Amino acid sequence: MNGSFLRLYYLKFHKLKQGKSVRSKDMVIRHAIETRRQLNVCKNDKVRFRVVCLGSNLTLGSCERKENQIVVVKTIESKHTCLQTREVSLCTISWIAKEIEPTLRVNPDIPLRSIQEMLQQKCNPGSTCKIDIEPEANPSSPTRQFRRIYICLQGLKEGWKLSGREIIGLDGCFMKGPYPGQILSAVGVDANNGIYPVAYGIVESECAAFCDRQKGIIPALARMFPNAEHRYCVRHIHENMKLRWRGLAFRDLIWKCVRAVTPQEFDVAMKEVYKENKDAHAWLKEIPPRHWSRSHFSGRSKSDLLINNICEVFNKQLVGGRDKPIITCLEYIREYLMKWLVSVKKIIAKVDGPLTPTIAKRFEFTKKAASNYRVFWNSETKYQLQSIGANEDQCIVQLDKKTCSCRKWELTGIPCRHAVACIWD
Structure with missing residues (x-):
């Protein structure tokens, strides 16, 4: 049983006081559906609450009711020997009826197909999907138009929390089909220093933390992530610098400033820029070094990444889906992520030792x-x-x-x- 199941029981039962109903079995059914295991409540009395896996013949959770009627998890076993199943016996018709009852009361005419899709959407619990549409309907159409969508799959979310480095690159690429817009992506770095896509979305236009220093993204990140370190992509800084100061000398000098690992090395490199061109030195001084030089990076992320090539690598893999309709494009991205996870898993499976x-x-x-x-x-x-x-x-x-x-x-x-x-x- 995974850690989420332990947290589920603790959070749900911790606040139960005397006189309130206990919905223990309902939580077991939900977890059985999520993990696709044949679970069963073998003991549920005033003192004990125990769940077993029928396929593995092991006790998954053992809880004890204290004097104040608070249920506390005592033991947890997580090693399943059985295979996952597509048919969960606890998911009965009566349970499904209770699940869809609130929806039917609000919309009695909902089609059966919509109910099936609604239930199937719960097969990946924890995933985040946000859809934004026009606030008002188009006068020429009775329906409101799609504006943007954001998707963060639970598997990617949990995987990045467990093994990803604390660094995320933000970037976007244009769609090439009949539906204009942009694919925005948030890509992290895994333990093998490879890309790790975390979330993605499609928007009608770029809605401006690696970035091209777009206006608006700095205050947005400061508001949403006040303690996060914000780095600029050095390649874009160099491209902006080339508009006024060209040549290999300036390129080498800026990269010397970027690669400096101590403030003393950075100051020496900046003095060389000053000797080469005072205006270029003043232009670089306007950019806080904490955004673009290793000498002023903190060690929190455990990554000295300087350019946002992790997003560019991910965007390159989406070329085949960028000219397709929105839903087809989203399905293309999902299938790519599925194949990518499998390939990474195969590589790690061949590793001997603790290092990637x-x-x-x-x-x-x-x-x-x-x-x-x-x-x-x-x-x-x-x-x-x-x-x-x-x-x-x-x-x-x-x-x-x-x-x-x-x-x-x-x-x-x-x-x-x-x-x-x-x-x-």
Whole structure:
């Protein structure tokens, strides 16, 4: 039984006081439908409440009623040995009738097909789908026109919460068919440093957190996510800079500022920009460095991503559906996400060890570089390192806090070569 089931029981039963009815079995039916398991309430009295899986022959949940009649979950077992089923015996005709009764009272003439679709929509509980239509009907049409839709599937939502890095790129691409609009996407980064689509939508026009510095998105993000760090796509900053200052020199200088990992390195790089062109330096100074330079990024997201290519990779996969009608396009995106999840699962299934393939390869290079340092123990978890050779490189590592003065461990969440050298010592 997954964690959501445990939370479901605790939240539902925690507030039940003496004299109120207990709808325990109804929750079991809903969970049986969600997980497609043959569940059964084998004990439901004044003292105990127990649920078992008939296919696995195991006890899923055991609850105890206290003196104040509050039900508390005591044990949880989550290892099923049975296969999922398409027919859940607890989902009886009487239960379905209770489910659709409120809808029938409001709309007695609702077609049977609509009732079936309504019930089928609940097969993916937790998914979010918001549809916006015109506030008033078109004078030439009795129905109101579609404006925009937002979709976030439960599987993607939960997967990103469990394994995704705390970074999301925002971008959009134009639809090419007879129905103008844009596909907006929110794409994250998974544990393998690959793309992880989180949510998507279709809008009539771009409704302006990676971005092209569109006006309106900064106050919107500040209002919805006041504690979130907002980064700009450096490639777009460079494109805007090229409108006034062209040449490889400016390109190299701006990327030197971007890749600086400490404030001191950033200041040195900005001085080089000042020597090259004072106006370009003043233009860059107007952009707060916390939005575009690694030197001012926090380590919360465990990602040093500088460009919004994660969204561009996702948008490229949608080319085949962008010229289709809206519903067909949405179905194209859903099928792509389904195939993408399967392919990622196959890759991870072949992995030996705790590291994902991309991180494992990166770690091999890190280990080779770590052999070029002398390690000096400073205290319990502090170390000083000095490189071997003419190119002197000195850093301070604190293993318990997972920090290094080079800041790469803090920014990426992956031990840098200095940290690896200390761990080996």
